[in-house]
Amino acid sequence: MTSDFSAGNYRFIPAVFQYSGGVAASPGFEIERVRFDRPVPLAEGFTRFAEYIQAASRPLTSFCACELRSPAAFTDEGFRNFNLHYVRTLAEWGIYDGTTNPVARSNVCPEVDPPAEPSFYAFSFTRPREGAGPSFVIAGSGESQEGNASYAERTVRYRDISPDGIAEKVHYVAGVMERRMGEFGFGWKDATGVQTYTIHDFHHVFAEALVCRGAARSGLTWHFARPPVIDLEYEMDCRRVLRELVI
Template sequence: MTTDFVAGNYRFIPAVFQYSAGAAANPGFEIERVRFDKPVALAEGFARIAKYIQAAGRPLTSFCACELRSPAAFTDEGFRNFNLHYVKTLAEWEIYDGTTNPVARSNVCPEIDPPAEPSFHAFSFTRPSGNMAPSFVIAGSGESLEGGATYAERTVRYRDLSPEGMKEKIRHVVATMEKRMGEFGFGWKDATAAQTYTIHDFHPVFAEELVRRGAARSGVTWHFARPPVIDLEYEMDCRRVLRELVI
């Protein structure tokens, strides 16, 4: 089920208060992705994003997705506290209403040379377009089941780094991406990019669990990074975006 965020000209998949499971531009609009050349700390990043979006003649409500980088994986409580801080700006931008958050997000932790504080890596927003091709951004997801339990209780093959454990984790994450794209009526055949985040070698299952399922249609970008919560080991996100640039 998707919900229309009229003020942003996009649909989204409702999820949790800190992010949605994905966003897709409405007809007559497309998503533009902008990556920072270097990570930008959260407060400065929000300011630069606001300036960029407004310079493009768009309202701040057109902000529909972002990719974050954090210094290290959080505990459950630490992750919640970070998210409570993060959504304050979205509330000021009249995007987050205190309950529902339409903005898709990934937040991962580089294993080598991480930022000193949570920072923006990239962001996406909607803009008018005569291009009829659809565009979407699917939020990052690790190998955790949906629900209100702690991450330890709902993590697939919790703390199991065996080949079979990793295979099951990866299979779950790829299926989550497929399910989320399916909510918008899309699949891997539509995606223009897929990103994976792990410090573990997933090559033994790459062909079977990603390539054969179509996840590598446009290749897969591997970021040597951990998911944002301790003991999660594998995360992915994906997108169909035709306009991308670096600033």
């Protein structure tokens, strides 16, 4: 079930306080994705988001998705503390109400040349466009199942990085992407971009788990990075965005 965030002109999949499961632009609007040439530290990134969005004559509430890069994977408690800090700006912008967060997000940790501090890689916002077709951004997800248990208790094939373990993780995460797109009535055939985040070889399951189900229709971008929580090994996100640029 999706909810409407009318102040931002998009729908979202309710999830947890730090992010939603995904967003889709409302009729008459499209999502624009803007990537930084180099990751920008958190506070500076929010400032640059605001400047860019306001220059496009859009309210800050139109901010609908972002992609983060962190120095290293967090513990469960460390991740929660980071998220409490992250949502403060969203609350100031009138997006986060203290309970529900409509903004989709990915947060991963580059294995090589990581940033010195949590930084933004990209952001997305909605803007009006006459005759706009559908656009969406699905939040990143690793192989942890939903629930209130610890990550260790709800992670698929926990600490298993054998070929079979990686294969099961890839299958599970691809299924999460499909379910989330399905909430908006979309599927792999609609995606214009798919990203994978792992430091492990998944070639042995690439064709079966991803190509054959249509997940690589527009290719697949592999980032040599870890998911944001210790002992998660594989993450994906996907999107349908027709307007993208680098600044």
